[in-house]
Amino acid sequence: MKWVVCLIAISWIIPTVIAVFPLLPFVEDYFVDSIWVSNNPFAATIKKHELVEINEWLLTAAKYSNDPTESLPTDSWSTLEKSFIRIIPEFEIKQKFGYYSTHSICLPTLLPDRNNDTAWAYAMLIIILNFLFFFFILVANIILYRTSTKKNKVISDKERKKRVRSLQRKVTVIVVTDFLCWMPVCVMGFLQIIAMF
Template sequence: MSVLGNAGSFLFRCLAQRNATKTGFNVFVTNLCLSDLLMGVYLAMVGTADSLYRGQYLSYERSWTASAVCKMAGFLSLMFSEVSALIIFLITLDRFIVLRFPFSSKKFRQKSALLASSIVWTVGFLLAVIPLLPVTSHWEFYGHSGICIPLPITRKAFKGRDYSLGVIIILNFILFIFIAAGQSVIFTSVRSNRLTTDTTKKYQDTTIARRLLTVVVSDFACWFPIGSLGLLASAGVHIPGEVNVAVAIFVLLLNSALNPFLYTFNLLMEKRRKTLEMRLIKVLDARVVTRETDTEHNAACRGIQNIPEDLTVNDAVSVLAHSLLAKETTWEKLTAVIACVSSDGNSDVQ
């Protein structure tokens, strides 16, 4: 499901959203999707081994953990998990800059986003390949567990544990602290968004921030427990060895499988909402006829025809406010609808 979901999401962004992919934000999201897709390959490799050795794993444990396939699986897991964490950090940084400094020229464009993504993939590759170098080969880093990656979330000692703790726990923990802080600022900016001050571009940026929030929260919820368990184990707290398997199977699987559905589902729902919204805007616009000579309230109300009996002020404001931000209607039409609906007793302002 993880591989299929991420593959579908990746193709959707590359084909259906070809023009949108040219923006810095979408470059990052496409790279995140690709990273999760390749993480699904790791999970498929481990899952296949589990099926092959089920019921007789103890007899083949050493041959599996020492195999080239296990080393490759561990390499892929470490590389793509770090790439995902770094890409999410870049996405948060991009949204932070856009929302907090909307008039700044220092933003991620397509070229700068591609450069930053290339650096992230290089860093992820280097972090994953270091345990395979001749000077560190004695660690047998990727052969300490059946899941092929030594998560330092128990008190069990093994060669290369300090490296694993530094990369998987401390580095990711620091990244997600910054991500949490950045998302808090972004959330505050979204909540403080006001119709009277926001431009169309600001409204679009806010919409993207809302769409992104679920993806970041999902990744944070998956990786924060791993960091917490690692720090607790380092502090001497006993963590059962079975937690390694549970984390790999459920946390990593949930993370890589859920992401594509979150950001693609959010995008599709946003398109559906806009389609329905535009239909309602057309209906309301067709019923609003402003007159330059109408200065009195009752005269303005006579200029609006066929207002539904159950239409409330909130309905009119909610729909026309979005079209006003997109410059698809005018203040005159908005106030005319509100005035008429209020006078007809349909007011229901919260």
């Protein structure tokens, strides 16, 4: 019974960690692909591909304004935020758009595009995990199906045979619906990644 509780706990912990990870502050340089800046008449939204150039410009401006600047990475959102605070304090980062907010609220990017999505590798990891978990569920259900089939041959009671057949039908429906739901997503994700190379 303890291992069942452990499996249930793990089945909740792993998806929660995977879902929360893109929201953690120390990984924002990887997952955030644009920001919204208030009071900025030139560029209210700054995209990831513009980040290095803007940071280099701001750090250069800070050097010429006799503002001591430490060596900051130019591909970091925190560098941009620090530069705004030092040089242009009226520009404030109001919103960061990343892994979840760029495309939809409920679903992450399931069909990643390496050229446009900053976190395409993370999306691919989720697709691979879904693919592997599907095969784990498939194998577990096949074992359950075979076990119930072997026991069904031994059982003489008609009511028990009926229950076992009902269980077998349910297992078959679960496997088929799981396949129909996840295999197209996994295949499209894999084809999308293959097309990028």
